[in-house]
Amino acid sequence: MITLLCFCIAINIDGGYETPIVGFSNIRHGVHAGLGAEIDFGAVVVNPGLRMDYYPGDNNRYSIMSYELTAAMYKGGWVISPYVGLAGSYLKRSLAGNAEIGYAFIYRGGGQLKISMSPVNIYLRLLYNGLTDFDTHGGFLGYQFGFAYDFVGHEQYGY
Amino acid sequence: MDTKPIHAILMIVLIGSIGCDNRIIERSAGDYFPFKKDNWWAYYNGQDTIRVEVLDPLTVLGREAVTVSFGGDFRYWLISNKAVEEYVEIVYCHGGTAYPIIEDFYVRNERPLVSGYYFRDSILDSIMIAGIKVRADFVFETRVAGFEYHAEYDADVYHITFQMMKRIDSPDTVIVETLNRDEYYAPGIGIVRYVDDAGDHILVDYYID
Numbered sequence: 001m002i003t004l005l006c007f008c009i010a011i012n013i014d015g016g017y018e019t020p021i022v023g024f025s026n027i028r029h030g031v032h033a034g035l036g037a038e039i040d041f042g043a044v045v046v047n048p049g050l051r052m053d054y055y056p057g058d059n060n061r062y063s064i065m066s067y068e069l070t071a072a073m074y075k076g077g078w079v080i081s082p083y084v085g086l087a088g089s090y091l092k093r094s095l096a097g098n099a100e101i102g103y104a105f106i107y108r109g110g111g112q113l114k115i116s117m118s119p120v121n122i123y124l125r126l127l128y129n130g131l132t133d134f135d136t137h138g139g140f141l142g143y144q145f146g147f148a149y150d151f152v153g154h155e156q157y158g159y
Numbered sequence: 160m161d162t163k164p165i166h167a168i169l170m171i172v173l174i175g176s177i178g179c180d181n182r183i184i185e186r187s188a189g190d191y192f193p194f195k196k197d198n199w200w201a202y203y204n205g206q207d208t209i210r211v212e213v214l215d216p217l218t219v220l221g222r223e224a225v226t227v228s229f230g231g232d233f234r235y236w237l238i239s240n241k242a243v244e245e246y247v248e249i250v251y252c253h254g255g256t257a258y259p260i261i262e263d264f265y266v267r268n269e270r271p272l273v274s275g276y277y278f279r280d281s282i283l284d285s286i287m288i289a290g291i292k293v294r295a296d297f298v299f300e301t302r303v304a305g306f307e308y309h310a311e312y313d314a315d316v317y318h319i320t321f322q323m324m325k326r327i328d329s330p331d332t333v334i335v336e337t338l339n340r341d342e343y344y345a346p347g348i349g350i351v352r353y354v355d356d357a358g359d360h361i362l363v364d365y366y367i368d
C-alpha cells in the first residue's frame with residue numbers, strides 16, 4: 001500500500017484584534033502578535049509558536065500583558081476549516097506601576113479562511129480566545145490576520 | 160497515524176495545567192464592585208447588624224450618583240470601569256447657616272484592583288464668610304494592601320486600607336477629623352468585611368441581583 005506523507009515547514013506571522021465578551025469588563029480591547037512555525041502533517045497543520053497579547057483597560061493606567069507559548073492546529077488542504085489552539089501564558093496585570101503576575105491556560109477555537117499563493121499562505125481567522133486559571137474563565141472574540149511563508153517549499157513522498 | 164501533533168498539544172496542556180492555579184484570571188475578570196440598585200449586604204460587628212444597600216440614584220453636582228446607605232449613612236458614588244468616586248462635602252457653620260467650602264468627588268478606588276496600588280487624592284478650597292477667610296483641606300489615601308484566598312468565598316479577597324482627613328481652618332478654630340478604615344472585597348460579592356471606629360463588621364448575609 002502506498003502512503004503519502006507531506007511534510008513541510010513554514011514561518012507564520014499573525015496579528016489581530018479582540019474584544020471582551022466573557023468577564024474582563026474593565027478591558028477595552030486586545031491586540032496581539034505572534035510568530036511561529038507551520039508544520040504540515042497532511043491531514044492537519046500544526047502551528048507551534050510564541051504570541052504576545054496586550055489588553056489596555058478602560059482605565060488607561062491599567063493593562064494586561066500575556067506572553068504565550070502556543071500550539072494550534074487546523075485541517076490541512078481545506079480553504080475554510082476549523083481552527084483550535086491551546087497555550088500556556090505568563091500574565092502580568094499592571095495598574096499605575098504596580099503589578100501582579102501569574103499563569104493562565106488559554107484555549108482558542110474558531111474558523112479559518114486560507115488563501116494559498118505558493119509559497120505564501122494568507123489566513124483570516126475568527127476566534128474565541130478563552131483564558132482560565134481553572135477557577136474562573138473569561139474570553140475575547142476577535143479576528144486574526146496572518147501569513148505563512150514556506151521556506152522549504154518541497155514535498156517529501158514516502159512509498 | 161502520525162500522533163506528533165496530538166503529543167505536542169497534550170504537552171502544552173500538561174505544562175499549562177501545572178502552573179495555572181493562581182487565580183489571576185479570577186482577579187482580572189471578576190467584578191469586585193457589584194454596587195447595583197437593590198443589592199444589599201448585612202454585616203455584624205458583635206453588637207449590631209448593619210445593612211448596606213444600594214438605593215435609587217441621585218443627581219449630585221450634575222452627575223448621576225449611586226446612593227449607598229451604610230446603616231443610614233448615605234454615600235454617593237460614581238462607579239465606572241475606571242474608578243469609584245465618592246462625594247465629599249465640608250461645610251462651615253456660622254451664624255446658624257451652613258456654608259459649603261468643599262463639594263466635590265474624590266477617587267475612592269481606581270479600578271480594577273491590583274495589589275500594591277496606592278493613590279492619594281486631595282481637595283483644597285476656601286471661602287470668605289463675613290469678612291473672614293475659612294479654608295478646608297480634604298485628603299484621602301487608599302492602598303491595596305494585598306489579597307488572600309478565603310475558603311468561605313472560594314476566592315481571592317483584596318484588602319484595601321483608607322485614610323481620610325478633613326480639616327477646617329478659620330481665624331479662631333481648627334477642626335480636624337480623621338478616619339481610618341479597612342475594607343475587604345471578594346469577586347461577585349463586594350465588601351465582605353470592613354473595619355472602622357464602630358468595630359469589625361463581618362458579612363453575614365447579602366443579596367446580589
